[in-house]
Amino acid sequence: xxxxxxxxxxxxxxxxxxxxxxxxxxxxxxxxxxxxxxxxxxxxxxxxxxxxxxxxxxxxxxxxxxxxxxxxxxxxxxxxxxxxxxxxxxxxxxxxxxxxxxxxxxxxxxxxxxxxxxxxxxxxxxxxxxxxxxxxxxxxxxxxxxxxxxxxxxxxxxxxxxxxxxxxxxxxxxxxxxxxxxxxxxxxxxxxxxxxxxxxxxxxxxxxxxxxxxxxxxxxxxxxxxxxxxxxxxxxxxxxxxxxxxxxxxxxxxxxxxxxxxxxxxxxxxxxxxxxxxxxxxxxxxxxxxxxxxxxxxxxxxxxxxxxxxxxxxxxxxxxxxxxxxxxxxxxxxxxxxxxxxxxxxxxxxxxxxxxxxxxxxxxxxxxxxxxxxxxxxxxxxxxxxxxxxxxxxxxxxxxxxxxxxxxxxxxxxxxxxxxxxxxxxxxxxxxxxxxxxxxxxxxxxxxxxxxxxxxxxxxxxxxxxxxxxxxxxxxxxxxxxxxxxxxxxxxxxxxxxxxxxxxxxxxxxxxxxxxxxxxxxxxxxxxxxxxxxxxxxxxxxxxxxxxxxxxxxxxxxxxxxxxxxxxxxxxxxxxxxxxxxxxxxxxxxxxxxxxxxxxxxxxxxxxxxxxxxxxxxxxxxxxxxxxxxxxxxxxxxxxx
Amino acid sequence: xxxxxxxxxxxxxxxxxxxxxxxxxxxxxxxxxxxxxxxxxxxxxxxxxxxxxxxxxxxxxxxxxxxxxxxxxxxxxxxxxxxx
Numbered sequence: 001x002x003x004x005x006x007x008x009x010x011x012x013x014x015x016x017x018x019x020x021x022x023x024x025x026x027x028x029x030x031x032x033x034x035x036x037x038x039x040x041x042x043x044x045x046x047x048x049x050x051x052x053x054x055x056x057x058x059x060x061x062x063x064x065x066x067x068x069x070x071x072x073x074x075x076x077x078x079x080x081x082x083x084x085x086x087x088x089x090x091x092x093x094x095x096x097x098x099x100x101x102x103x104x105x106x107x108x109x110x111x112x113x114x115x116x117x118x119x120x121x122x123x124x125x126x127x128x129x130x131x132x133x134x135x136x137x138x139x140x141x142x143x144x145x146x147x148x149x150x151x152x153x154x155x156x157x158x159x160x161x162x163x164x165x166x167x168x169x170x171x172x173x174x175x176x177x178x179x180x181x182x183x184x185x186x187x188x189x190x191x192x193x194x195x196x197x198x199x200x201x202x203x204x205x206x207x208x209x210x211x212x213x214x215x216x217x218x219x220x221x222x223x224x225x226x227x228x229x230x231x232x233x234x235x236x237x238x239x240x241x242x243x244x245x246x247x248x249x250x251x252x253x254x255x256x257x258x259x260x261x262x263x264x265x266x267x268x269x270x271x272x273x274x275x276x277x278x279x280x281x282x283x284x285x286x287x288x289x290x291x292x293x294x295x296x297x298x299x300x301x302x303x304x305x306x307x308x309x310x311x312x313x314x315x316x317x318x319x320x321x322x323x324x325x326x327x328x329x330x331x332x333x334x335x336x337x338x339x340x341x342x343x344x345x346x347x348x349x350x351x352x353x354x355x356x357x358x359x360x361x362x363x364x365x366x367x368x369x370x371x372x373x374x375x376x377x378x379x380x381x382x383x384x385x386x387x388x389x390x391x392x393x394x395x396x397x398x399x400x401x402x403x404x405x406x407x408x409x410x411x412x413x414x415x416x417x418x419x420x421x422x423x424x425x426x427x428x429x430x431x432x433x434x435x436x437x438x439x440x441x442x443x444x445x446x447x448x449x450x451x452x453x454x455x456x457x458x459x460x461x462x463x464x465x466x467x468x469x470x471x472x473x474x475x476x477x478x479x480x481x482x483x484x485x486x487x488x489x490x491x492x493x494x495x496x497x498x499x500x501x502x503x504x505x506x507x508x509x510x511x512x513x514x515x516x517x518x519x520x521x522x523x524x525x526x527x528x529x530x531x532x533x534x535x536x537x538x539x540x541x542x543x544x545x546x547x548x549x550x551x552x553x554x555x556x557x558x559x560x561x562x563x564x565x566x567x568x569x570x571x572x573x574x575x576x577x578x579x580x581x582x583x584x585x586x587x588x589x590x591x592x593x594x595x596x597x598x599x600x601x602x603x604x605x606x607x608x609x610x611x612x613x614x615x616x617x618x619x620x621x622x623x624x625x626x627x628x629x630x631x632x633x634x635x636x637x638x639x640x641x
Numbered sequence: 642x643x644x645x646x647x648x649x650x651x652x653x654x655x656x657x658x659x660x661x662x663x664x665x666x667x668x669x670x671x672x673x674x675x676x677x678x679x680x681x682x683x684x685x686x687x688x689x690x691x692x693x694x695x696x697x698x699x700x701x702x703x704x705x706x707x708x709x710x711x712x713x714x715x716x717x718x719x720x721x722x723x724x725x
Contacts, residue, residue: 012680013702016723024719039721046680053682076683078714119716 016042021062037063051075063089065112077121084116090131104173108166109133122148126155137161143194151222155194162187181247183207183240197226211235211244217268225270233264241280258282258315271295275303284309285332291339299341299368307335327389329353342368346375356381363417373419379429382411398489405462406455408433413440422446433457448486453497455479460503467584475546477501481553495555499563500548507543530595541570551580559583659698666694672703677710686711688720 019042024035040061047054055071065088072080090110111133117126129141139162143155159167164184185207193199203215217229235241241262265277274292281287286308293301311332316322331354338345349361359382363375384407391400413429424444431438433456442451457476464473478500485494512535541547551566563580578591586605594600594613601612612620674687691707710721 015702016721018724020722020724022720022722024717026717027715048680048682051682053680053684055681055684071684073682073684073714076714078684078716081716121715 011045011047014042014044014046016044059084065089078119079121081119082117083119086114087112088115089113104170106169106173108169108173122146133163133166137163137166151196153194157190157192157194159187159190161189181243181250183209183211183237183243185209185211197221200229207235207237207240209235209237209240211237211240213244227268227270229268231264231266231268233262235262236260238282253317258312268295271297282312285312301339301341303339305335305337305339307333309334324390324393327393328358328386330358342366343372353381358382358386371419373417375415375417377415377417379411379413379415384408384411387411401466405466406431406433406458408438426451431455442483443486445486448488448491450483450486453479453481453483455481458501460501467582467587472506473503474506475501475503477503477549479553490559492559492561493555493557495553495561497553498550499553500550502546503549503568504546505543507539512539512543534595537574541572541574542568542576546571663698665698666696666704669693669695669703672705684712684714686713 017040019039020036021039022036024037038061041058042060043058045056047056051074053071053073055069055073057067057069059066059068061067062085066086067084067088069081069083071078071082090113094105094110110131113132114128114130115126116128117124119125124145124147126142126145131139131141133139138160140158140160141155144153145155146152163186164182167187168182185205188204188206190203191201192203193201197218198221199218200215203213205213205215207213212232212234214232215229217227217231219225219227219229233244235244238258238260241259244262259280259282261279261281263277263279264275267274267276271294272292273295275289278289279286286306287310288306288308289303291301291303293303309332313322313325313330316325328351331352333349333351335349336347337349338347343364343366345364346362351358351361357380359380360378361375363373365375366372384403388400388403391397391403408431410432411429412432414425414427415429416423416425416427418424422445426440426442426444429440431440436456438453438455438457440451440453442449442453456478458479460473460475460477461471463477464470479497480499481495481497483495487493487495548569549566551563554562554564556562561580561582563582566578566580568576568578576591577593578589580590581588586603588604589602591600597616599614601614603610603612614620670693672687672690672693677685677687688709688711689707690705690709693703693705696702696704705723708723710723712719712721
């Protein structure tokens with residue numbers, strides 16, 4: 001229906017109650033799909049003036065949407081188009097889009113769109129564009145799209161309650177991010193500005209498990225430079241935490257990121273991540289991290305790390321450390337440390353077995369050069385079993401076998417390790433064995449020890465088996481040694497000190513009887529009587545009786561120990577003086593003035609024993625083997641006569 | 642009394658005339674594709690139409706049946722087919 005004023009030929013009205021629109025094609029878009037649809041109640045007012053035409057429409061209905069537009073045409077060119085479309089089926093809009101952009105909306109279920117704006121030849125100004133997914137879910141666009149150069153556009157995009165399925169599919173459609181690892185949830189709200197930078201005023205994502213991710217900041221979308229984000233993440237879901245970690249660090253073993261709670265406040269500026277606060281916990285384990293690191297070069301970092309009540313040893317990536325912790329029955333540890341580039345500074349590391357502090361550690365090391373390590377270890381609860389395990393685990397079997405000689409309940413003290421100089425300081429080491437406390441202090445340098453050693457209550461039975469390879473001795477010794485020159489197992493010289501203790505020498509009665517029988521064969525009656533008297537004295541006071549022993553240890557030659565001024569005192573105050581020379585495994589025991597001024601010597605050399613009596617001028621008076629051999633010969637001679 | 646009757650009759654006749662005129666469609670053929678193109682600055686063209694008629698009441702306007710238009714400019718192109 002056309003109408004026009006008789007007095008004004010430039011204005012006409014057209015009223016179209018019902019029409020269909022077909023072959024709708026937007027020239028600017030590459031779109032093979034030509035739209036069709038029904039139009040109702042289209043009222044147009046067209047005013048023309050020379051080369052200018054303006055077309056105004058009242059609100060009309062297009063496919064159940066309410067549409068209104070005003071067009072301004074000059075010289076047959078559409079200069080400006082103001083429009084408003086309300087409640088249009090979004091799938092219709094998608095069909096209107098360029099086919100290169102339609103894929104962005106692939107498999108996304110959209111509902112309706114409300115859009116109003118202005119088109120000019122160079123720009124497309126969006127006053128308001130609302131994409132509705134369901135009753136509570138909405139995307140809002142506003143701003144200016146530069147049709148000649150999209151990069152000069154300015155847009156503001158807001159979203160509310162966008163379901164995971166929608167934006168996940170959208171992210172996949174634009175090949176931005178594989179979001180399959182992203183925990184399912186809703187994009188609760190976001191406010192993004194697009195101009196020369198993409199600025200995220202706010203972005204809040206809440207997962208189905210209640211985890212919350214907040215993002216704020218900006219980045220240059222062309223080369224991802226000028227990146228500056230604040231990223232906050234709070235989660236009480238172990239599944240979500242695992243998924244978030246794997247999203248950021250895809251190569252990380254999922255077993256290493258099993259935590260119950262996570263709280264992160266961080267800033268990402270270009271390649272640098274600044275962690276304002278990171279608390280991760282599992283059960284009673286709490287890890288707090290502050291500081292920054294470089295995403296491109298993780299070695300470029302400065303992190304302050306606090307670990308409290310760490311029990312989750314499975315999370316430790318290093319198998320050797322895990323094995324040591326298990327071997328030592330460590331239940332948990334607490335640590336306060338700093339990592340600066342490759343340098344690790346441990347302010348304190350307290351290691352516990354159940355509720356008891358086992359040892360504390362402080363110091364520093366360099367990951368790129370572990371020789372630059374300085375550690376101060378304070379031992380609190382460490383028994384011989386622990387030390388044995390540690391020595392065996394570190395392939396120090398030579399030392400471990402010495403440890404079998406002396407089992408102890410606990411060791412306390414400081415061990416200072418300086419790998420740069422190869423120096424180990426043992427400071428005030430106290431070794432507790434029941435009520436006895438032994439002490440050790442000194443220095444290990446170049447794998448050689450020097451210092452002072454005061455060992456209490458050494459078990460003679462063990463020592464005899466180890467050093468003398470016999471089993472006649474019982475009792476305990478105290479050993480005080482001053483090792484002034486550095487020694488090791490191959491070079492042992494300069495040791496001095498004292499030895500004292502209680503000894504019981506076990507000789508069977510049959511052995512004494514045999515000795516008396518042999519001696520009875522002697523033709524030297526005077527000697528026989530002296531020997532007889534000696535054996536009586538020995539058997540009554542020294543053999544199979546508790547005797548006290550004391551002596552002085554010297555070590556003038558390599559690996560040769562001499563115990564001088566050795567005094568054996570019996571319980572009835574009988575005294576024997578002697579000397580022991582030991583050169584592993586051989587030894588020589590001398591008892592002075594055993595028969596008048598004769599010395600009695602027992603030698604063990606290359607697996608065989610020999611016995612001697614030496615008179616004061618040094619000559620061997622009667623080798624006992626010879627005497628016994630003579631006596632046996634005599635015995636057989638008598639029997640055969 | 643007679644005047645009143647005459648006036649009433651005149652009013653009745655006028656009403657009758659107006660009612661008659663409101664149904665009255667005067668065949669006319671003034672809207673052409675050229676007219677539409679001229680009026681819309683070559684943006685809209687009338688591709689085809691059936692008969693046209695002038696309707697005087699309630700306001701003077703031209704009714705066109707089965708009119709098909711083509712919209713063509715640098716932004717978009719579309720066909721508009723009217724229905725009765």
